[in-house]
Amino acid sequence: MSDTIFAKIIKGEIPCHRVHEDDHTLTFLDINPLSRGHTLVIPKEPAATLDALSDESAAAIGRVLPRVCRAVMKATGAAAYNVLQNNGAPAHQAVFHVHFHVIPKFDDGSGLGLVWKPGTSDAAQAAALAREIAAAI
Numbered sequence: 001m002s003d004t005i006f007a008k009i010i011k012g013e014i015p016c017h018r019v020h021e022d023d024h025t026l027t028f029l030d031i032n033p034l035s036r037g038h039t040l041v042i043p044k045e046p047a048a049t050l051d052a053l054s055d056e057s058a059a060a061i062g063r064v065l066p067r068v069c070r071a072v073m074k075a076t077g078a079a080a081y082n083v084l085q086n087n088g089a090p091a092h093q094a095v096f097h098v099h100f101h102v103i104p105k106f107d108d109g110s111g112l113g114l115v116w117k118p119g120t121s122d123a124a125q126a127a128a129l130a131r132e133i134a135a136a137i
Contacts, residue, residue, distance in 0.1 A: 006042050006097040020068065024060030027068050034103050035110035037076035041068050041100040048096040049087040061100065069102055078104035082112040 008014040009028065016028035019039055030038040041064060043057040050058075069081060084101040086093040105111035 004046075004095055004097040006095055006099060007046055010042075010044055019071070020064065022060065022064065024057055025064050027064065030101065034101075034112055035076075035078075035106055037072045037078065037102075037104040039068060039072050039102045041065055041102065043098055045098075047098050049093070050085060050098055051087065053098050057098075061098075065100060065102075072102050072104055076104045078106055078111075080105040080111075082114075084112060 005014060009016045010026055016026075016031075018026070018028050020027040024044055025041060026044060027039060027041045030040050041061060043053060043061055045054055045057040047053040047057070053061075065083065069083065072078070073081060082101070082103045082105060084103060085099070101112075103112045
């Protein structure tokens with residue numbers, strides 16, 4: 001297993017505030033939360049980025065993530081939340097082990113802040129790109 005902080009948490013070498021655990025995933029509170037209830041969902045598989053994750057671990061994350069979102073909303077009373085997942089240092093990934101942030105958003109402004117800079121899309125170029133991506137699947 002890799003030597004990330006998350007690998008150490010999985011092995012029990014570093015404590016965490018566990019929320020849920022099964023054979024393939026571990027869910028715990030973020031140690032530096034953006035808001036009350038900020039929770040991490042990680043696979044036990046030591047993949048650095050989502051594209052490197054096995055189908056089995058990805059399916060396990062897909063099963064547990066909606067349940068965690070519902071539980072965080074219920075426990076915190078938040079009316080909204082973000083799910084954030086970064087891949088690679090240029091995309092702001094700091095721990096190189098796949099992880100999903102469930103970040104409640106509150107009226108006091110706590111939670112995730114985003115700056116979204118949408119661009120434009122040329123229809124012909126978009127169609128060609130869609131074909132390239134589809135062929136790569």
